[in-house]
Amino acid sequence: MSIHLHFRAVVESEIEDDHTWLAAYMSEAWDRHAEEYAAGVTDSIAKSWSFVNDLYAAADVAGTGGEGPWTLPIYGGRPVAHTPGADLTDPPMMYMDPPEVSQAAEFLAGVSFDELWNAVGKRLGGGGPDDALLRQEHLEHHESLRGFYGRAALSGHAVIKAVWA
Structure with missing residues (x-):
């Protein structure tokens, strides 16, 4: 089974704060994923987003585990509640407003991947024979998210996140 966390930058004024509407919008965006990825308005992570x-939690040097900028790129934003009477099989979704998107972009631009990896890479499964591949996979996700959030913040966009199974 394939499962993805899908990120889509959106002009805030062009969307409706309604789960059913957003599910249809994100479904159409998912159908155009390759085209939208090439345009820089979408990103996704298969299975390993946690x-x-x-x-990113390694950036929580105070050890609070609370709401800090490191929480924004993956799980940040507010859940979008299902519309009463909606199809409950629609994907879980989150909405990040433009200030949160900017905070996520600033975090990703300022954090050192190498320092994060050195802090938690072994705990994430690194240190074994596939260490280089695992590190490269995480680096690619980091660079992709940094570019995505940077472009979204520069454009003043919000971000919608959906989980597709």
């Missing part, structure tokens, strides 16, 4: 979040 490990990317764990990588």
Whole structure:
């Protein structure tokens, strides 16, 4: 089974704060994923997004585990509640407003991947024979998210996140 966390930058004034509407919008965006990825308005992570979040948690040097900028790239934003009477099989979704997107972009631009990896890479499964491949996979996710959030913040966009299974 394939499962993805899908990120889509959006002009805030062009969307409706309604789960059913957003599910249809994100479904159409998912159908155009390759085209939208090439345009720089979408990103996605297959299966391992919680490990990317764990990588970013290493930036929580105070050890609070609370809401800090490191929480924004993967799980940041507010859940979008299902519309009453909606199809409950629609994907879970989150909405990040433009200031949160800017905070996520600033975090990703300022954090050192190498320092994060050195802090938690072994805990994420690194240190074994596939260490170089795992590190490269996380680096690619980090660079892709940094570019995506940077472009979205520069454009003043919000970000919608959906989980597709």
